[in-house]
Amino acid sequence: DAEITQSPRHKITETGRQVTLACHQTWNHNNMFWYRQDLGHGLRLIHYSYGVQDTNKGEVSDGYSVSRSNTEDLPLTLESAASSQTSVYFCASSDIALAGEKDTQYFGPGTRLTVL
Amino acid sequence: QKEVEQNSGPLSVPEGAIASLNCTYSDRVSQSFFWYRQYSGKSPELIMSIYSNGDKEDGRFTAQLNKASQYVSLLIRDSQPSDSATYLCAVNTGFQKLVFGTGTRLLVSP
Numbered sequence: 312d313a314e315i316t317q318s319p320r321h322k323i324t325e326t327g328r329q330v331t332l333a334c335h336q337t338w339n340h341n342n343m344f345w346y347r348q349d350l351g352h353g354l355r356l357i358h359y360s361y362g363v364q365d366t367n368k369g370e371v372s373d374g375y376s377v378s379r380s381n382t383e384d385l386p387l388t389l390e391s392a393a394s395s396q397t398s399v400y401f402c403a404s405s406d407i408a409l410a411g412e413k414d415t416q417y418f419g420p421g422t423r424l425t426v427l
Numbered sequence: 428q429k430e431v432e433q434n435s436g437p438l439s440v441p442e443g444a445i446a447s448l449n450c451t452y453s454d455r456v457s458q459s460f461f462w463y464r465q466y467s468g469k470s471p472e473l474i475m476s477i478y479s480n481g482d483k484e485d486g487r488f489t490a491q492l493n494k495a496s497q498y499v500s501l502l503i504r505d506s507q508p509s510d511s512a513t514y515l516c517a518v519n520t521g522f523q524k525l526v527f528g529t530g531t532r533l534l535v536s537p
Contacts, residue, residue, distance in 0.1 A: 342523055353515065353529040354471070361522075369524070401470055405523055414459055414523050418470040 313338040317402050317419040325427055330389040332422050334402030342405045343385040344416060345369075345377065347398040354401065360385055392426045399423050430454075431518050433528035441536055446503040448531050450516030453497065459519035460492055462501045465530065466512045474514070475501060506535045 315336040324330050334343065345357040356369030358377040366377050374396060376388045389396055400423075403416040430453045440446045448462075459478055463471035475490040477483045477499065483490045489502040499518075503510055513530040520526050 344525075346527075351529065354517075354525075354527040356524060356526075359524065414519060415461065415473055415476055416523070416525060417473070418463075421470050 315402060315404055315417060315419040317400075317422050319422060320420065321423045323425045323427065324392050326392060326394060328392050330392050330424065332387045332389075332400055332402075332424070334385050334387065334419060335383055336402075336404040336417075336419075337383065338404055338406075338417065339382060340404035340406055340417075341382065342416075343379070344403040344405075345375070345385065345387045346401045346403065347371065347396075348401060348421075349398050357387065357400075358385075389424075392424075394426050397424060397426045431516055431526050431528040433514075433516050433531045435529060436532040437534045438531055439534045439536065440506050442506060442508060444506050444535075446506045446510065446533055446535070448501040448503070448514050448516075448533065450499045450501075450528055451497055452499070452516075452518045452526075454518065454520050454526075455494075455497065457518045457520055460490070460499045461517040461519075461525070462488075462490060462499075463515040463517060464510075464512045465515055471515055503533075506533075508535050508537050511535045 318333045341362045344359040346354040360379040402419040405416045432451045462474045465471045477490040477492045487504045491500045515530045516528040517525045
């Protein structure tokens with residue numbers, strides 16, 4: 312069955328370190344998204360991609376970067392981790408349609424990141 | 428700022444009752460609307476999507492959309508304790524960028 316996976320599921324790191332969170336989907340979806348979820352803020356969009364070599368900044372992109380070298384993967388990198396980046400991170404993917412029944416986003420299981 | 432507003436709850440209903448969850452949004456051009464269910468410590472799971480004004484039913488769930496009033500709701504009939512979760516309203520503000528509300532926590536008591 313097609314799925315979307317994230318790794319690691321839990322990560323503890325120190326302030327200033329570079330961290331990369333992996334996201335891999337086998338839906339063959341063109342669109343991939345990264346969100347962070349914090350109490351009181353809900354899910355907020357960090358970065359997104361509509362296809363290979365395409366990346367775009369979301370609402371809370373400062374301190375994060377992504378790259379898209381193939382359809383299946385969109386890794387999220389924290390260049391220099393800060394305590395404010397302690398959060399739960401979700402990856403999602405969706406089909407190519409701009410609107411209509413195919414624009415549903417499907418979420419991965421999440422990565423809980425703690426920055427000490 | 429494109430916003431999606433939900434009452435944080437908790438909304439408490441007895442087993443077998445109808446739970447009504449509400450959401451308002453600010454961006455008039457939004458075309459797609461979603462309800463996700465999220466259990467504690469888990470990822471969001473799609474419950475319903477709705478694209479046109481009116482009602483859309485799927486089993487015990489009914490989504491209602493009123494674009495003129497910028498209002499979308501989710502009704503859960505015959506609520507079960509297993510429905511206890513946080514329900515997230517999400518709005519596609521264009522090019523599949525979703526804006527989420529902060530969620531409504533639903534508690535269904537046996």
